[in-house]
Amino acid sequence: xxxxxxxxxQVDVEEGTTILQAxxxxxGKVVPPAMCYYSKLRGSGGKCRTCLVKVAQSSAKDPRPxxxxxxxxxxxxxxxxxxxxxxxxxxxxxxxxxxxxxxLNHPLDCPVCDQAGECDLQDLSFRYGMEETGSEEDRRxxxxxxxxxxxxxxxxxxxxxxxxxxxxxxxxDKRLHGVLYxxxxxxxxxxxxxxxxxxxxxxMIDVCPVGALTDKTFRFKSRVWxxxxxxxxxxxxxxxxxxxxxxxxxxxxxVTGRKNQYGELEEFIxxxxxxEKKDPGDWVIEGPRHIKRQSVISAxxxxxxxxxxxxxPIEGIMEDPE
Amino acid sequence: MGGKILLAGIEIPGIRGFDVYRANGGYAAVxxxxxxxxxxxxxxxxxxxxxxxxxxxxxxxxxxxSFLDRKSDKPRYLICNADESEPGTFKDRYLMHHLPHRLIExxxxxxxxxxxxxxxxxxxxxxxxxxxxxxxxxxxxxHHGYLGEHILKTDFSLNxxxxxxxxxxxxxxxxxxxxxxxxxRGNPRIKPPFPAFxxxxxxxxxxxxxxxxxxxGPIIGMGGEEYSKLGKGKSTGTKLISACGNINNPGVYxxxxxxxxxxxxxxxxxxxxxxNDKYLKAVIPGGxxxxxxxxxxxxxxxxxxxxxxxxxxxxxxxxxxxxxLGSGGFIVFDxxxxxxxxxxxLAHFYRHExxxxxxxxREGTGWMEKVLYKIEHGQGxxxxxxxxxxxxxNIEGNTxxxxxxxxxxxxxxAIRHFRxxxxxxxxxxxxxxEKERRLSASFAV
Ligand SMILES: Cc1cc2nc3c(=O)[nH]c(=O)nc-3n(C[C@H](O)[C@H](O)[C@H](O)COP(=O)(O)O)c2cc1C
Ligand code: SF4
Ligand code: SF4
Ligand code: FES
Numbered sequence: 010x011x012x013x014x015x016x017x018x019q020v021d022v023e024e025g026t027t028i029l030q031a032x033x034x035x036x037g038k039v040v041p042p043a044m045c046y047y048s049k050l051r052g053s054g055g056k057c058r059t060c061l062v063k064v065a066q067s068s069a070k071d072p073r074p075x076x077x078x079x080x081x082x083x084x085x086x087x088x089x090x091x092x093x094x095x096x097x098x099x100x101x102x103x104x105x106x107x108x109x110x111x112x113l114n115h116p117l118d119c120p121v122c123d124q125a126g127e128c129d130l131q132d133l134s135f136r137y138g139m140e141e142t143g144s145e146e147d148r149r150x151x152x153x154x155x156x157x158x159x160x161x162x163x164x165x166x167x168x169x170x171x172x173x174x175x176x177x178x179x180x181x182d183k184r185l186h187g188v189l190y191x192x193x194x195x196x197x198x199x200x201x202x203x204x205x206x207x208x209x210x211x212x213m214i215d216v217c218p219v220g221a222l223t224d225k226t227f228r229f230k231s232r233v234w235x236x237x238x239x240x241x242x243x244x245x246x247x248x249x250x251x252x253x254x255x256x257x258x259x260x261x262x263x264v265t266g267r268k269n270q271y272g273e274l275e276e277f278i279x280x281x282x283x284x285e286k287k288d289p290g291d292w293v294i295e296g297p298r299h300i301k302r303q304s305v306i307s308a309x310x311x312x313x314x315x316x317x318x319x320x321x322p323i324e325g326i327m328e329d330p331e
Numbered sequence: 332m333g334g335k336i337l338l339a340g341i342e343i344p345g346i347r348g349f350d351v352y353r354a355n356g357g358y359a360a361v362x363x364x365x366x367x368x369x370x371x372x373x374x375x376x377x378x379x380x381x382x383x384x385x386x387x388x389x390x391x392x393x394x395x396x397s398f399l400d401r402k403s404d405k406p407r408y409l410i411c412n413a414d415e416s417e418p419g420t421f422k423d424r425y426l427m428h429h430l431p432h433r434l435i436e437x438x439x440x441x442x443x444x445x446x447x448x449x450x451x452x453x454x455x456x457x458x459x460x461x462x463x464x465x466x467x468x469x470x471x472x473x474h475h476g477y478l479g480e481h482i483l484k485t486d487f488s489l490n491x492x493x494x495x496x497x498x499x500x501x502x503x504x505x506x507x508x509x510x511x512x513x514x515x516r517g518n519p520r521i522k523p524p525f526p527a528f529x530x531x532x533x534x535x536x537x538x539x540x541x542x543x544x545x546x547x548g549p550i551i552g553m554g555g556e557e558y559s560k561l562g563k564g565k566s567t568g569t570k571l572i573s574a575c576g577n578i579n580n581p582g583v584y585x586x587x588x589x590x591x592x593x594x595x596x597x598x599x600x601x602x603x604x605x606x607n608d609k610y611l612k613a614v615i616p617g618g619x620x621x622x623x624x625x626x627x628x629x630x631x632x633x634x635x636x637x638x639x640x641x642x643x644x645x646x647x648x649x650x651x652x653x654x655x656l657g658s659g660g661f662i663v664f665d666x667x668x669x670x671x672x673x674x675x676x677l678a679h680f681y682r683h684e685x686x687x688x689x690x691x692x693r694e695g696t697g698w699m700e701k702v703l704y705k706i707e708h709g710q711g712x713x714x715x716x717x718x719x720x721x722x723x724x725n726i727e728g729n730t731x732x733x734x735x736x737x738x739x740x741x742x743x744x745a746i747r748h749f750r751x752x753x754x755x756x757x758x759x760x761x762x763x764x765e766k767e768r769r770l771s772a773s774f775a776v
Contacts, residue, residue, distance in 0.1 A: 054521065055521035058689055061729060078728065080731075084523075107690055107725075109725070111694070113694040113697075146698065188687070191499070191684075191687045192682055192684070192687045192696065193682065193687060193697035195687035195693070
């Protein structure tokens with residue numbers, strides 16, 4: 010077991026654990042935000058740089074700090090490592106900068122975006138971002154396209170986290186979906202407009218942290234915060250059948266997988282459950298789903314978490330609304 | 332003059348072919364290594380020579396080789412990085428074109444030292460004309476028993492393959508290179524794991540620059556000790572410098588490290604002074620990504636010492652008043668050169684070459700380029716100059732691979748040393764544009 014200290018809190022973890030995983034074991038404010046890492050997708054992480062932290066001491070044996078900030082999602086811990094997240098002003102500054110970069114070409118069309126209210130980029134910007142950008146440049150623009158008949162791609166909103174690429178690669182048997190071109194004109198695309206028809210392709214919508222991939226069977230039907238998320242299940246031949254049904258009264262507006270507190274799916278679900286089963290009679294409704302996140306959907310009508318923070322937040326960082 | 336080591340024999344007609352190369356002492360080092368030495372001894376000689384990577388970072392080659400996971404039972408690979416795409420750097424192509432067998436010799440000895448049976452030369456796609464040159468050299472070496480099974484009747488076997496890339500600067504970054512070689516999109520990998528443990532196809536791998544590997548032959552030939560006596564301090568041996576810009580004699584030169592920068596610029600056997608009797612304004616000494624220095628700081632350090640062509644001397648004063656030897660792409664600007672225009676040009680390059688994987692580089696390179704474009708074209712504001720500094724700071728150190736730094740440094744250093752020129756562009760755009768128009772018109776004549 011390795012001893013790791015993150016923002017003055019200690020935890021014992023197995024060798025091979027990353028800093029981010031160790032932080033999640035402690036929980037609360039010491040957990041760096043992760044926009045690209047996704048524990049269920051092999052190879053994900055390292056790209057968005059929102060999870061950068063400072064390693065103030067590399068290990069018990071080598072007490073030197075690491076020269077640069079490191080991506081906590083892809084840096085394994087050492088025994089005796091000391092990490093600073095919010096307790097390092099350098100990290101707070103860098104995170105602000107990363108949010109600015111992520112928003113640089115983002116259209117900020119939240120008022121018409123289906124993801125608003127459950128968007129990781131929105132949450133991130135509220136917590137760590139600046140009030141205005143220094144940029145006066147035009148934002149890059151792409152046409153809106155279809156990925157198959159059930160998924161809409163708004164490339165303008167994409168932050169190129171590659172989660173959907175890993176999903177396509179790891180969940181479907183023949184990947185037709187990837188990143189085209191490079192640099193700031195890179196885009197998510199399917200090979201010569203081919204439809205992604207695999208029965209698990211819909212999970213790309215759930216892993217997408219922003220509104221770049223949305224569910225065509227739900228688009229513009231309702232703001233997410235008007236809906237009640239309910240745990241529901243059915244006997245499904247292809248997946249576990251454990252889903253979240255988003256309801257208004259007796260109607261099911263959409264079906265998604267069940268996400269945990271880090272916005273990650275507990276299980277991937279099949280396209281039939283997601284897109285075809287919109288009749289409440291298809292499902293056994295278990296009851297309301299607790300959404301333990303600080304986003305808009307939980308702000309109004311869902312439980313508040315007990316105050317958990319132990320570290321003193323640095324000035325300028327928003328108080329946790331939880 | 333340090334005597335030519337790497338380029339020895341380049342003037343001999345026909346040296347590109349095996350017979351002439353062999354007749355002039357070629358492949359003697361291979362015979363010495365394979366017949367008289369153990370792999371460990373070859374490693375030791377390379378370490379003793381003090382050879383440092385010639386691809387840009389200057390990492391000690393012997394030390395890099397010692398990291399290779401020798402416990403793994405997987406095959407090991409040696410990759411020769413011939414992607415050479417950094418603006419201002421054109422030394423590897425010169426070496427491969429004129430002395431292909433020097434490289435093949437180095438690859439054989441290095442593979443022997445590392446226990447490698449398969450070696451790839453990953454070559455920049457635009458160097459199509461060199462693929463044939465290298466493949467011919469490889470075929471000749473095969474024919475004469477220096478490649479293939481049981482080389483020189485020893486237990487050592489080696490095959491070398493040439494793999495052309497598709498023309499992306501980023502594929503010169505060693506892990507992007509590995510991805511590309513595996514047939515994937517050339518995105519740099521997240522490290523750790525490092526190639527020494529998990530490189531090509533997840534196997535232990537060493538990636539070295541063309542010039543680094545080509546130097547291994549001469550080192551074995553003359554002995555590491557002898558080689559280390561050349562040069563100065565921890566900058567041992569000789570280095571290829573590709574010189575370009577406003578000089579009388581652009582070209583590739585082999586210099587003994589430690590040569591004063593002033594001599595390199597003005598001596599008749601090297602750059603031979605600034606063209607058209609103009610004054611020296613600035614130099615980027617190590618390929619486009621290293622900081623630019625104004626004339627006074629490139630000729631002598633802030634402490635007043637003569638600046639030398641060596642790893643240590645060029646970085647004396649860190650980034651505040653120093654720069655880096657980098658890959659040896661020596662770009663010279665005369666009094667008429669517009670630093671803003673040049674910085675914008677480089678920013679354009681890095682924006683175009685960013686793989687787009689990580690947000691600071693993907694977004695930051697584009698942003699810098701747009702702001703620099705505005706300043707260069709007379710639409711800038713004073714605050715844009717500080718904005719550029721802020722963007723470059725926010726990219727630096729926060730990215731997956733060093734391309735982010737490589738994009739940030741030229742911008743930061745140009746503003747550090749030539750802020751007045753940026754201000755001039757903002758305050759008097761009409762005059763500046765007119766001056767540039769006149770200059771480019773005089774070029775056209
Ligand atoms: C964006 C980028 C481009 C690079 N291009 C090259 C290249 O074209 N040739 C090269 O030898 N090294 C290049 N490098 C450096 C390699 O990653 C690697 O450090 C080098 O090949 C190691 O060889 P050496 O130790 O012999 O210098 C590049 C690095 C970066 C970050
Ligand atoms: S479409 Fe969504 S999941 Fe895919 S790369 Fe873009 S932001 Fe990430
Ligand atoms: S720094 Fe630039 S080139 Fe390197 S991985 Fe990140 S986006 Fe790609
Ligand atoms: S979550 Fe670590 S870099 Fe994106």
